[in-house]
Amino acid sequence: MARERAHGPEYSLMSLQPTFLRISVVGLGLIGASAAGAWRQAGHLVTGWGPRLVTRDTTLARGFVDAAPASLAETVANSDVVVLAAPVLAIRQLLTDIAPHLSAGTVVTDVASTKASVEEWALGILPANVEWVGGHPMAGRETA
Numbered sequence: 001m002a003r004e005r006a007h008g009p010e011y012s013l014m015s016l017q018p019t020f021l022r023i024s025v026v027g028l029g030l031i032g033a034s035a036a037g038a039w040r041q042a043g044h045l046v047t048g049w050g051p052r053l054v055t056r057d058t059t060l061a062r063g064f065v066d067a068a069p070a071s072l073a074e075t076v077a078n079s080d081v082v083v084l085a086a087p088v089l090a091i092r093q094l095l096t097d098i099a100p101h102l103s104a105g106t107v108v109t110d111v112a113s114t115k116a117s118v119e120e121w122a123l124g125i126l127p128a129n130v131e132w133v134g135g136h137p138m139a140g141r142e143t144a
Helices: 030-041 053-061 072-076 088-101 116-125
Strands: 022-026 045-049 081-084 107-110 131-133
Touching: 022 030, 022 072, 030 045, 045 053, 045 072, 072 088, 081 088, 088 107, 088 116, 107 116, 116 131
Parallel strands: 022 045, 022 081, 081 107, 107 131
Antiparallel strands: none
């Protein structure tokens, strides 16, 4: 008699297909651009936005993102994941600006170093059909 696992049929993790995600990074500073580049290198489609044209152009030219639209709405539309990599004090307005443009099931997260206010804003502003996951950069100084 074959043994069965308590959690269901046994399967190999090697047989699972990798997941392709459409990731939008809002804020293309050190953390945002670095994360965008890593996700793009892993094969995901990465769109980035920052308030300055020179920043968007630079991240696009250096290959950190696949696209860098001028419009925040265009950046987050149809994304599977939206990462807010902006200063804490900018996040509330960014949540308000992106909320109407998010698709049902989109996961929104952040890399802010504080959580209480960001969590309160996200839960109060984002639509009910969007998933909020508070994050943290877990990174040291750029010279580390």
